[in-house]
Amino acid sequence: MKIKLLPIYLTIAVMALLQSCSKDDNNDSGKQTALTLKLVNPTDLTSVTFSDLSVSFKELNTGKVTPSSAFVNNNLSINLNEGSYEISVDGKIKYDADGTIVEASVSGYKESVVVTGGTAVVSLNLFLKTTQSDFVIEEIFFTGTKTAEGKQYQGDKYFKIHNNTDHILYADGLMIAQSEFMTVDKQDYTPNIMAQSFAASAIAIVPGTGKTYPIAPGEFFIIADDAINHKEYNPGSIDLRTATFEFYTEDADDVDNPAVPNMENLFSSMIIHNRGFKSFVIARLPVSKNTYLADYTYDYEYNLVFGGESYPMGESVYSIPNAWIVDAVNLSVQSEFKWIVTAPSLDKGWTYCGKVDADQTRYGKSVRRKVLSTTSNGKKILKDTNNSTLDFSPEAKPSLMN
Template identity: 30%
Template structure:
């Protein structure tokens, strides 16, 4: 009687600690897609009935695996004559898929003239281990014809003095017509994950800085097609203070708070319009958002959890563009996915001297994860 008990006990002791080895292997997944042009840029294939985005280099960029510091691991393949691309040996991860943008020309339906436009494809997906192979149909995008936030430099320069006052926001007119800055507002998004984030008809902000002029109707401050607008936190040569900081003395605009007693540099002002906010325009160094709205409407919302200040609500229908950035891809969203479905700046460290910039000027799918890339060297105003 004793022997079986002891034997069973020994078996239990071993069996309890041994886990069964998985049969499904990582690194064995594949991805197939057909890329179609819906913009009329590429020639229609009469047999297949679509215009294949043919012989273009497609890049898959892993969200999890890297090849060097800040450099995601990449898989590359060419689309074939039918626009098909097939990539194998993928690890379990989220991926960003894109093609390099190609310059092309077409007849503008509006002006009847030849337009130079950039076109490519972009998407993201996560490996589905159950399916093994991902299958997608992708469509080409072109540059969005709008005024957009094109680059944000928030991380601060490489320094040990905690200096980050050379932040800037760059706008870009990606349309083929003149746009106007009059009365537009640039806001720092609140750093809250609002419980009704996806159903609210507003976005929350902390600061509101406004361009001069009359919202919606003003025409005093034009932005020509293809023109950049640089708005500096302080339009001065910051490299005089910190070697690695930026020279923003040529900025056309600067954020200015007349209530904060700060120096008013020669650049034109984008002015704080909230009397209870006495700080300059500063945004968080790792996770925050910037909102560009037409300035026609905003109102006070709920009070801060502590203190007497109130959040500012910007109605979504007035928002022209919004960009949320976070160094951590797993952060909670603070701007609704209706305006921005992802994060720019994943993996971008504080005080790294890096910025986030659109993949191509003006490229906007309302998903900053797709639209933005991390730039080693900021490009203020260009």
């Protein structure tokens, strides 16, 4: 299904290039630009009015954040030092839906905006924030561990999925997918469907008949890479025998715990990227699996420029409509981040384990969603603003690691 056209020697060269890339140093010339930010209304909405709009401009080299809220008719004028900026907008919206006035939250995000010259104009598309009541990704342990000899240990990664509602949810049929695109490598993909769908390199589905796996409010379930006691092979690892599910591939050198149900591989096998180059979503599948596999392929092209030459590339994968997605987490590396690979309505931030590429200190760390509050019966309510930068603690101690 997936066709790679890049020659092997070029693949190796590109991997080396990715490992050596870093942000340019900021010269901070002191020059300023009069920037006009123009907000573009969410598509297909009429009679739109905004309130409580706020925007932040984060200069990517210095980390300096400049906030503002002085919008006039969807436009904001501000003087900024020349540089490369990450722009984020939040606010509230009212619009007409067939004669009914609807209130909702709205957000927008744009990365790597180069601000230079005397004046500049930037347009930013706004999206309605999703407010679905379903599972959220509580934790991703993607880095793995190291042995006492300093070798990388495989198989002890996991996902922790949390019921953030006040009612029972069923895990049956929940999809988990890893992104096709990398947050550390931005290309001009054609067609670019990111505003409508998520391009997936691997998709797995929780088994069950519909009500086989109930998860109570405030409870969670674990999807393990391999649901075994990894401490027997690496004392610094984790015992994952109590995981709820595990990823398993029959035709690969994989370990199967017969006491733990296997995830169903809908497309490709889930090989979790251990540096955080890729992102993850969970979603509900409203059509049959056969219909999905027949109707939701995604073919894209781009030109890879390397060594002064342009190489045409093409891939065929699957896409998940954004409307099906109930939660998303963008992962990246601090020194290598280029863009988020989801629509900002799903997640307009990102989190990490490792400040530089191949950071040796990332092992044994996870990203964990912050606790917003605790109910009277001791159940956690997790923070969920659709912004992983704000919602997650990076480089945290894995919750399952003693």
